[in-house]
Amino acid sequence: MAVKLPIYMDNAATTRTDPRAVEAMLPYFTEKFGNSASRNHKFGWEGEDAVDLAREQAAALIGASPKEIVWTSGSTESNNLAIKGAARMYAKGPEGTKNRGHIIAAAHEHKAVLDPCKRLQNEGFDVTFLQPPADGVITRAMVAEAMRDDTILVSIMWGNNEIGTINEVPEIGALCHERGAIFHTDATQWVGKMPTDVERDHIDLMSWSGHKMYGPKGVGALYVRRRNPRVRLEAIQDGGGHERGMRSGTLNVTGIVGFGKACELAMHEMETERERLLGLRRKLERELSSRLEVVQVNGHAERRLPHILNISFGYVEGESLLMGIKDIACSSGSACTSASLEPSYVLKSLGVGDELAHSSLRLSLGRWSTEEEVDYAVDAIVKAVNHLRTMSPLWDLYKEGIDVSKIEWQTH
Amino acid sequence: MAYSDKVIDHYQHPRNVGSFGTSKEVATRKDVGVGIVGAPECGDVMQLQIKVSDTGVIEDAKFKCFGCGSAIASSSLATEWIKGKSIDEALAIKNTQIVEELSLPPVKIHCSVLAEDSIRSAIADYKKKNGVAAETAATASAH
Numbered sequence: 322m323a324v325k326l327p328i329y330m331d332n333a334a335t336t337r338t339d340p341r342a343v344e345a346m347l348p349y350f351t352e353k354f355g356n357s358a359s360r361n362h363k364f365g366w367e368g369e370d371a372v373d374l375a376r377e378q379a380a381a382l383i384g385a386s387p388k389e390i391v392w393t394s395g396s397t398e399s400n401n402l403a404i405k406g407a408a409r410m411y412a413k414g415p416e417g418t419k420n421r422g423h424i425i426a427a428a429h430e431h432k433a434v435l436d437p438c439k440r441l442q443n444e445g446f447d448v449t450f451l452q453p454p455a456d457g458v459i460t461r462a463m464v465a466e467a468m469r470d471d472t473i474l475v476s477i478m479w480g481n482n483e484i485g486t487i488n489e490v491p492e493i494g495a496l497c498h499e500r501g502a503i504f505h506t507d508a509t510q511w512v513g514k515m516p517t518d519v520e521r522d523h524i525d526l527m528s529w530s531g532h533k534m535y536g537p538k539g540v541g542a543l544y545v546r547r548r549n550p551r552v553r554l555e556a557i558q559d560g561g562g563h564e565r566g567m568r569s570g571t572l573n574v575t576g577i578v579g580f581g582k583a584c585e586l587a588m589h590e591m592e593t594e595r596e597r598l599l600g601l602r603r604k605l606e607r608e609l610s611s612r613l614e615v616v617q618v619n620g621h622a623e624r625r626l627p628h629i630l631n632i633s634f635g636y637v638e639g640e641s642l643l644m645g646i647k648d649i650a651c652s653s654g655s656a657c658t659s660a661s662l663e664p665s666y667v668l669k670s671l672g673v674g675d676e677l678a679h680s681s682l683r684l685s686l687g688r689w690s691t692e693e694e695v696d697y698a699v700d701a702i703v704k705a706v707n708h709l710r711t712m713s714p715l716w717d718l719y720k721e722g723i724d725v726s727k728i729e730w731q732t733h
Numbered sequence: 734m735a736y737s738d739k740v741i742d743h744y745q746h747p748r749n750v751g752s753f754g755t756s757k758e759v760a761t762r763k764d765v766g767v768g769i770v771g772a773p774e775c776g777d778v779m780q781l782q783i784k785v786s787d788t789g790v791i792e793d794a795k796f797k798c799f800g801c802g803s804a805i806a807s808s809s810l811a812t813e814w815i816k817g818k819s820i821d822e823a824l825a826i827k828n829t830q831i832v833e834e835l836s837l838p839p840v841k842i843h844c845s846v847l848a849e850d851s852i853r854s855a856i857a858d859y860k861k862k863n864g865v866a867a868e869t870a871a872t873a874s875a876h
Contacts, residue, residue, distance in 0.1 A: 638776055640801035644736070644744055664776065675774030712750050712805065714780035714797035715773060721755055730772030 332687030339535040345582040349575040375581025382584040384518035395541035396509040397433040399528030404437040406554030421445040422473035456621040461492035479511035483667040484620035485629030494523025513587035536583030540576030599627040608699040633677040636715040645705030654681035737836040743806035751795040766859025781851040803841040807848035
């Protein structure tokens with residue numbers, strides 16, 4: 322089978338909406354367009370029924386009750402609501418005072434967790450950002466060591482978006498419950514790919530997005546525990562009192578329908594899909610590592626999501642590598658791909674050297690990835706890396722046996 | 734980011750890639766000037782080697798570059814431009830000319846600056862090896 326170009330290997334950024342989810346959504350644009358909050362006519366009831374069904378589908382995927390699902394616009398909003406909402410609700414002191422409570426997060430969390438935490442620092446909360454070890458995995462022991470009597474909230478992501486490493490979330494959740502702290506996890510890359518049970522896994526608050534699991538963009542969910550303990554949040558967006566006052570605003574019924582359908586599909590297909598993606602990712606990893614020298618897979622060797630591979634090619638710069646594989650859509654941790662001119666803070670937090678952080682690719686597979694695409698990608702990457710190494714002065718130095726990291730460079 | 738056709742052409746068909754020997758070999762050659770600018774942690778390192786005739790003309794130039802497509806194109810273009818020029822003519826090349834030729838966007842201007850620096854640095858090395866006062870050596874990377 323011929324490979325259709327370009328190949329999409331950026332499923333950690335977003336996924337194609339499953340046509341079955343689109344199909345489910347379509348009537349809600351033009352026929353059943355009612356506002357789910359309209360309680361006194363058929364249009365409104367249709368909308369409400371659709372939202373209720375989606376709430377059941379979302380809850381079923383994570384072992385929750387439908388009443389524990391709060392609809393949002395996506396994981397960024399869910400994270401903001403969970404972190405700011407919980408911190409402000411459980412603050413030890415009044416606003417404007419110092420030491421309003423202690424919060425624990427990890428340094429390689431997504432910006433949508435880091436930045437709300439930094440804002441809370443300005444509001445008087447004390448935040449500990451745990452430095453991940455070289456394998457990127459945050460353990461229960463690390464969180465336990467950082468815990469204090471005044472720790473009110475812990476936010477540790479489940480699967481890392483850049484390197485795919487899996488933190489000890491159920492263990493950390495159990496610790497939080499023992500110590501009486503609220504536990505939030507950003508599970509954007511996890512839910513729909515890996516089995517999730519908020520009871521078994523001791524989750525209080527959990528964020529995820531539709532568009533990372535073959536649903537539409539612009540819709541997300543926040544799981545908010547209602548029993549043992551009942552978690553309360555201070556709303557960020559006020560208005561009509563939707564979502565039990567936690568998130569006002571007319572519901573995105575169409576998006577929610579697609580989100581629900583995506584959850585239902587994930588529930589049925591997760592097991593086989595996970596095995597298939599793991600096989601493909603391992604092949605990708607194995608082939609690249611065997612056909613090229615000086616290759617480093619970033620993050621823990623085994624404890625990783627099935628669909629994400631973050632890999633560095635020594636002495637080759639990431640953006641030029643992307644240019645050489647223009648038929649493969651993926652991302653790079655290179656400075657040049659971002660406006661900041663800084664290489665990936667996630668890789669840096671793991672202690673990956675600058676020269677390897679600049680030369681990293683994140684390849685993320687999805688529901689429509691094929692073995693042919695993997696084979697094509699491997700050939701293209703090998704060719705591009707070799708091409709760039711013939712031009713790389715650092716590669717020459719390496720081949721001459723000179724340690725590039727020991728050279729004093731004229732930084733500019 | 735969309736690259737200009739000229740950047741893509743230099744990336745795919747870089748001119749004058751190579752060197753006149755290993756770093757050890759060229760260090761002792763008086764007819765060869767070597768400039769290495771940038772740093773791996775900044776995401777770009779350019780190496781320019783020039784071979785200068787007795788009459789002070791750059792007979793040949795070779796580059797190697799670790800960097801983005803614009804950095805590769807800037808150094809490739811630099812070798813094209815300095816070949817056949819006298820040292821003084823080569824020193825007159827400005828980064829803004831490279832920006833214009835390759836249609837580099839603002840975020841990539843540092844690539845052209847690096848290319849200009851690599852020319853100055855290679856010439857300074859040549860002058861130093863041949864006992865000529867190298868007035869540009871100290872300022873080669875100051876930006």
